[in-house]
Amino acid sequence: MRAIDLPEYGGPEKLQVADLPQPEPAADEVLIRVSAAGVNRPDIVQRNGHYPAPPGASPILGLEVAGEVVAVGKEVKRWALGDKVCALTNGGGYAEFVVAPEGQCLPIPGGLTEVEAAALPETFFTVWSNVFDRARLQSGEILLVHGGSSGIGTTAIQLAHHLGARVFATAGSAEKCGACEKLGAERAINYREDDFVAVVREATEDHGADVILDMVGGEYIERNIRVAAYDGRIVNIAYLQGSSVEINMLPVMLKRLTLAGSTLRARSAKVKADIASSLESKVWPLIEAGKVRPQIAAQFSLEQVADAHRLLESGKIIGKVILKI
Template structure:
């Protein structure tokens, strides 16, 4: 097939509201050594995209300024060192940027084959949340069969992916949500328990649910004053993992409580990590999780798909907070 010289993309030159997300023409990127050129069919929308649009989360060095952290589509070009057999294969990929476009480049190690059990829209909604939940809840927090964990934002892309993974690996998951409707949606998705944090104190509910023991791990995207409350939810030797700071980047915590109960506080950000690390995670996911995806046992929850020209509406929907699951752009 002939690859055009330019493509449609979302690449705002100034920060701002959703209205800055207009379609522009950009050169089609060329794959470097070890990279694949993907003709993008769909791209996932993630909260870091909103922060980037507002000027608060610049792309890491070397990443394209075009927005978008995950895509799915067909491999149409390869760089040096990549087997020709990859051309024509459907893949989904984790990116450091460049997803809101008709073509994107990804290191081969950050790509996973799209099985027949997934639609291309579902495949585009997998990488960012799957890599994030796996590295933080399963690797950093060591969540394992028989554990009970607490995950905030139960109807978000991260929350719904955490629910799906916990169901696969025999982990009870308590999630929080901001309304009775969202709590019901989380339960329908497969959460063991859902707490409406606007009607109930989640610390009290976690104690009741766990019979006073607390949870083995908390996955937190809230930060701020939630951190100290999360620690009250942890069992002795529990692990607290921070992945975002929506309510503030600083927290006051009871240090002696951390010492006395041997708690662990950790966290991570995925986007700045190098391709070597992301490739290791992809390899682990291909062995441990992807067989379940191939068998149809794990799918992302899709809230809604928008065409590329409606990217501003997609961001408005995410900012409104009414979505359940993933928002996706289609090309």
């Protein structure tokens, strides 16, 4: 099969189209002929040598796909040949074929193309497990999303808005802020021009944010503590500005804050299957009703994978980057 090989870590130019062995599904897995695959920041981190595949997982990059089931393991019960699915993979998505555990596959929501469906799994699994499971965001609460124009950000804004929360977001340009507000953010704050702590505090009558989803880290860690509401929950899912900081923990104690973080890839198949079940029952109806849509910034062919990585790294996009296989 054609797939993207990474013979050595480094820049986007290290990614090469190669002829690699086609995987075979284990007893609890399905084999998917890939139509499209999402490109995500964890792929960039893996390309640079800092996010190795878990034991037993494919070393090929790619954590989410959409396509057709073409083979099933002997223990698979739900899926049959010809089913159209999107899936959270444990690796291997940048290829013509990939295997995925049965429980990490979901039906492609009605009304979505396979390209759009390929933008769902990694992002929606991440947002649901962190914002709604871990941070327990409730209707009527206030969510602050950093990186609001990213794939994660655009997903979090839409889901929180349609599930009854007030949403604030940060982004780096007027265009990105406008996109966040169109998706449901009450106010998007251009972090190059305004202090998000002051803006959110003023807009919420000094209440602050009940939940904060942060992928920036660095100086934002201390500022998140300042803008958090009493009993607030702060969840870090990445550290684009670094993870080593010095902070005063006294406000954490006085405000009864919860600081949390997580990665998705290393979690068990059972946990991922439970997240998939929640998404199908609570989020897929929103997608099929047209209330929530994946935001596609750009599409590339498999041979253009290096350009796809360069665009994602540039930060000059709103939404997701997709490879069409």
